Structures are given as C-alpha cells and as structure tokens.
Amino acid sequence: MKAFASAVTPVLAVVLVIVAAWYLGAALMNRQWVLDQAARAGTAPPGGVEMLAETWSQDRPVLPAPHQVVAELWKGVTGHAVTSRRSLVYHGWVTLSATLLGFGIGTVMGIALAVGIVHNRAMDLGVMPWAIASQTIPILAIAPMFVVVMNSMGLQGLLPKAAISAWLSFFPVVVGMVKGLRAPEPMQLDLLRTWNASGLTVLTRLRLPTSMAWLFASLKVAAAAALVGAIVGELPTGAVAGLGARLLQGSYYGQTVQIWAALFGAAILAAGLVALIGLAERLVLRRMGLQR
Template sequence: MTEPVDTTPSRWASGVTGIVFPVLVVLAIITAIWYAVCVPMNIHGAVQSAERAGVVVIPEDAKTRREMGGVALALQNTGEISDVWSQDRPRLPAPHQVAVELWKTTVLKKVTSKRSLIYHGWITLSATLLGFAFGTGLGILLAIGIVHSRVMDMSVMPWAIISQTIPIIALAPMIIVVLYSIGVQGIIPKAVISAYLSFFPVVVGMVKGLRSPDAMQLDLLRTYSASKAQGFWKLRLPASMPYLFTSLKIGIAASLVGAIVGELPTGAVSGLGARLLAGSYYGQTVQIWSALFAAAILAACLVAILGVIERVTLKRMGMA
C-alpha cells in the first residue's frame, strides 16, 4: 500500500481558478452577444455606406431597406456584415470601439483636456463624494433620532420613504433651479441631489442596525443602570456597523447616479452626465457608451473601496 498522494492544488489556487474560469466564461458570453447584436443594429448603416462607395446592395431601394428588419437585411448583404463593427456612428458601438475610446480619452488625453474622461470623471466624483458625505451624515443623524424618539419615528420615517418614490429625474431640475435662484450653483446642487438619493439607504440600514441589539442586551445594560448615551456608544453604535457598511455601498452608488442626473438638466459643460448629454446631442454613440462605462467603472471602484474599508474595520472590531 502506498500513501495516497495529494495531487489537488491548494485550496487557494483551486478556489481562484474555480472562480476565475466561470467569470471569464460569463464575460465571454456577454461580449459575444454584444458583437452579435451589433449586426442587426448597425447593418442598415453599413449597407448604406457600402452603397455610397459604389457597391451593389440588395435591395437597392433605400426606403425598402429602411423598412426591413436588421437580420433579414444582414442575410441578404453578408459581404457588408464585417463593416458593422467599425462604423463611425453606429447605433450600437462594438465592445472594442468603446474600449478604444475609453483608452483614448483616459490614458492618451491630458487630464486637463476637456475631452479627458478622467477630467469629467473627477468633476462627477467630487460632487458624488460631497453628496455622499452629506447624505451619510444626514442619514445617521436621522436614524439616531428615529431610534431614540417615537415622535421622530412616526413623523420622519414616512417622509423619508415618500421622498424616494418621487422620480429623481423630475426632482433634479427643480432642485437646481431653486438653488440657482438663491445663488447656489456649481458643485453644491449636484451634491444635494446625491445626498437626496444616498441618505435613504443609510437611514434604513442604520435604524435597523441601531435596533439590532435584542431585549436581553438592553436588559443587561439596565441592570448596570447604564445611561442612554452609554447604551448608544457601547452597544447600539458598534452593533450597527455591519448594517452601516451595507447601506454605504448602496448609498455611494446612488450618490453617483445622483451626481450624473444632476448634470443632465443644466446643460452642464463638464462631468460624466455632460458627456452623456453631449454624446446624445451629436449622435456620438461611442462617446455615450464610453461615458456610461466610465461611470460604471467609477461606481465599481467606489463600492470596492468601501468593501475594503468594511473588511478592515470589521476585522479590527473582531466581527469578521
């Protein structure tokens, strides 16, 4: 008999390959679908430019082509399919076009350039962070009030919920106009909209977190004749930390949406929202999509940073 030899890779390695492979497969599938969808979306444009270049296309009548479905047109003009991924103004830009645009407007542009996504990203990020700070602070204060006062619970909570049922796209222009009329403009109105979106998850999470200690925990403090303040600092606040971080992650994503929405109605000249708007004015779909991706990447980074802070904090508290 020989000892069985452990040929399995270490848990870490198998864990990583076990995750990386499926993730890559999903990514590949999404990309493939995207490339495929480009065909029916862009074939009209590709056929039209081929016709202008003198190529014989089927059917020859432009009006008939316009009324045709993308798939049918592509099947009749297979020679033009390769052009759908390289048009200047496609209806749906291909993934590599967006990637190239992202590369050109971040790495290859000076950050001070008006066409740099880093520049526009920073404009949006600064409003996001300011609004997030406002929103988090307001959310925590409201939650403390709600937990400690029945009157606040009954009076503030319903308004907080109602506030989130109004579409922000309807409210944002009003906030900006009202603030402009009293002389406030620039970063503040955008931050206000960010705060408006981000305070809510913080309130809900913190109320739940501050109320998470059970009756036994509260009775224990009563047997020590602890004051309300001691109960807050020693029990309620530390107990609420995991809830707070969950809320913050939702809140920061909402903040970013708020800042972008805040840039739309003003005809702003800078910020990711302005890039989106300008792109749609001039039919620059590649620009729209690269601004969208920049926003998504920014949001992912912000949530990831919060995730790291969460892990470090909870670990230091002995809670993770």
C-alpha cells in the first residue's frame, strides 16, 4: 500500500499543478471577452468569483476550462449512439481503423528494411540515408500529395490515411530494429558461425530474440506516430468522419471545446495503444525469460 501511494502521489501532484495552471490560463485568456461584453452592455464588469465563473463557462472560449472539455468528452462518448456521426466513439473508430492499418504496414515494412540493412552492406549505405531523409519532409506538406495521387489511382477512404500513418510509423521501427538486430555480442555471432549456422538460423535464434526489447520500444513510438498520421491524413480531404474531421468542424465553427475534446480523444487512443503494446511487451519478454 505504501509503495502504491509513493508511486501515485507524485503523479497526482503533477496532475493537480497542470489542472490549476490550466484553470488560471483559461481565466486570463477568456477574461477579455467578459470585459468586452460588459463594455457593450454599458455595465461594470463582474469581479471576483463571478468573473471566474464567466471565464470558465463560455460557449466558445479562447481556452476551454478542464471541466468543459471533460463534459464534452462525456457527451461525445455517452450522449449519442456509437453509430451516430455525432458520437466521438464513431469518429475515434474511423481514425483508429486507419491508424491500425498504417501501423501494421509500417511495422512490417520497418522490420523488413531493418533485416535487409543489417544483412546487406549496400542497403545499409543506400536505404538508411533515404529512410532518414523521408522523415525530414513536413507531413502536412506531403499529405495532400499522398491523397491526390492515391485518389487518381482509385484508392480512397481508409488507404490514403493508412499510407500516411505507415509513412510516419515505419521509421522508428527501422531504427529500433537495426539497433536491436546488431545488439548480439561478437562472441555470440562467432559461436554460431563455428556451428556452421546459416544466416536464417542466426536471425531467428539470436538476432530476433535479442532485438525484442528494442522492437517494443520502437513500436510504442510508431503507434503514436501512426495516430498522428491518420489524423493529418483526414485534414486535407475535408473528411466527414474521424477525429481529424472533428478538428476541422470545430475550427470552421469556432467550437474550441469540440476541438479540445477531439484532441483529448486522440490522446486517450494513443495512450491505449501504447498501453496495449506495453502489455504485449511484458508478456513476450516474460515468456522469453527476459523479464520477471
């Protein structure tokens, strides 16, 4: 119990500080609107608690208060049927579908490239620099081109968003797997060579098991990047579904509370994906005897 309290207390303290700063920021940033409204009405501006109450309850605030975002999230999740276009669950599933597909493609592509880079000197010198260069291109600039090119090929809907997710997610997997596949000690590799082990045997019996810790660490980064890619992929298409569509709708109509609720929905999805990967990591590494 003491160990649990010692672990939770610092987290709660940080959360409380963030929430307090958020409320203070909302009061300061929304205060001008209250003053402008009082000036138009020709009345004295409210003060004290009344001022705080008005800055924290505006329909279209500059910065929504935390309780407004939580209320919008709750309404979006429980206030509508999950098949309704007004449901945050529906939009979250649309984005999550593209994220999972892109994450899967990026993971397979990243592992394949990493294996090639480790086993082929030409790929190491030729592919790795291009993989690094691909991540220097702003995704907001390349996303519309992805969508236009794939639409011209008759590929619409989920695939363009998944392609952008794969573009962002493959690089962390490549880097992590290259590091992991090169982790075995030279003595271990020499031992397998003395046993006349084939390259495939070395890969499956030594390099891949050794790389598991690096793989899962890179997958956590790749999952978050894939979610960002899916949301970015929804923005240039004028999408009507997905968290990116919710962000667009909120920006069109000045619904800042909706924007923040969609952002927090995306953060919850990302946290859930990372948590699932962490659970899989513990199970796999424990099964391999690398973790208690």
